[in-house]
Amino acid sequence: MHPTDSDTFEQQIALHRDYLLRFARLQLRNDTWAEDAVSETLLAALARPQAFERRSQLKTWLVGILKHKVVDALRQQNREVRLSSNDDDASADDLMDQAMFKPDGHFAEQPANWGNPEQELGSRQFFAVLEACASKLPASQGRLFLMREWLELSSEEICKDLGLTPTNLYVQLHRARQRLRECLDLNWFARPKAL
Amino acid sequence: MKPTYPLRLTCQQAAALMLAREDRALPLTDRTALHLHLVICKACPRFERQLLTMRHAMKQWRGYVDGAD
Numbered sequence: 559m560h561p562t563d564s565d566t567f568e569q570q571i572a573l574h575r576d577y578l579l580r581f582a583r584l585q586l587r588n589d590t591w592a593e594d595a596v597s598e599t600l601l602a603a604l605a606r607p608q609a610f611e612r613r614s615q616l617k618t619w620l621v622g623i624l625k626h627k628v629v630d631a632l633r634q635q636n637r638e639v640r641l642s643s644n645d646d647d648a649s650a651d652d653l654m655d656q657a658m659f660k661p662d663g664h665f666a667e668q669p670a671n672w673g674n675p676e677q678e679l680g681s682r683q684f685f686a687v688l689e690a691c692a693s694k695l696p697a698s699q700g701r702l703f704l705m706r707e708w709l710e711l712s713s714e715e716i717c718k719d720l721g722l723t724p725t726n727l728y729v730q731l732h733r734a735r736q737r738l739r740e741c742l743d744l745n746w747f748a749r750p751k752a753l
Numbered sequence: 754m755k756p757t758y759p760l761r762l763t764c765q766q767a768a769a770l771m772l773a774r775e776d777r778a779l780p781l782t783d784r785t786a787l788h789l790h791l792v793i794c795k796a797c798p799r800f801e802r803q804l805l806t807m808r809h810a811m812k813q814w815r816g817y818v819d820g821a822d
Contacts, residue, residue: 581818621818655765663763665796675805680813688814706776707811708818713776724777731776732769739803742810 567607571600574617578624584689585628585704587697591635595627602627625709629719632705636720639701651733654740672747684746691741695734702727703734762790767797771804 578599582592602623603610610619632639660666679685692700705711711719717727760782762770767790770783779787791797 659763659765659768663765665764665768665800668796669799669803671799672803672806675802675809677806677809678813679806679810680817684810685814685817688810708815710815728773728776732772735772735775735804735807739807742807743803 567610568604570616571603571620574620575600577617578620581621581708582624582628584693585701585708586631587701588635591631595624595631598627598630599624629705629709629711632701633719639698640720640722651736654736670743670747672743687742687746691738691745694741695737699730699734699737702730703738706731760786760789762786764790764794764797764800767791767794768800771797771801775804775808 575596578596579592582595583589586592586595599620603620610616658666692704695703702716705716706713713724713727713731716722717724767787770779770787773779774787791801
């Protein structure tokens with residue numbers, strides 16, 4: 559049995575609502591779906607308080623449930639998720655490639671030195687920048703990118719869940735990674751450059 | 754302009770392969786061509802390190818989202 563009484567447990571859970579909602583919104587890009595996923599998460603948690611074991615943090619446990627609810631929502635809404643992945647602005651991505659490379663295929667400018675790839679980036683500020691960059695991705699790209707990186711689904715699973723072709727998925731992920739790289743380059747790794 | 758030899762890549766092509774590699778296994782020909790390009794190119798290894806940094810950062814982010822306050 560869980561040592562705290564049910565009222566306290568309910569209050570403890572409610573404290574994490576805003577946090578869960580932030581990540582549900584980032585992943586689903588739809589306020590209604592996000593609120594539904596979070597409500598279902600909290601209800602599922604309340605229905606089975608005995609499933610929460612002291613050895614895991616309450617927040618970790620809730621995020622674990624939320625991930626399942628988010629995947630359910632993406633599957634249910636797969637039609638809309640799939641359709642919106644065809645209508646993003648591909649020409650903006652082409653322009654990005656054109657700015658990055660010369661016509662002969664060389665880098666227009668040497669990629670910046672970001673330092674040791676294994677460096678600890680674990681500061682609050684860095685994660686705030688990363689989250690902002692992820693939220694600036696076009697909705698369809700952001701969803702697919704976070705399905706890969708946050709929900710840790712394989713490409714095969716994503717294609718199956720959403721009815722996407724592998725080609726379509728890879729194109730979207732490719733663009734998402736390009737945009738994210740550029741955003742991090744500008745907003746985190748940028749060094750003052752000699753003019 | 755595209756190089757005529759199948760194993761010779763431009764930086765733009767190499768960068769595209771490095772991005773693709775994050776989500777799918779590359780065919781042997783592409784892996785070989787990329788490897789050769791990275792040996793002779795100065796700019797692309799930097800791009801490769803940026804992508805490695807991103808991979809590492811996403812891993813740290815998952816831990817941060819899941820647990821820490």
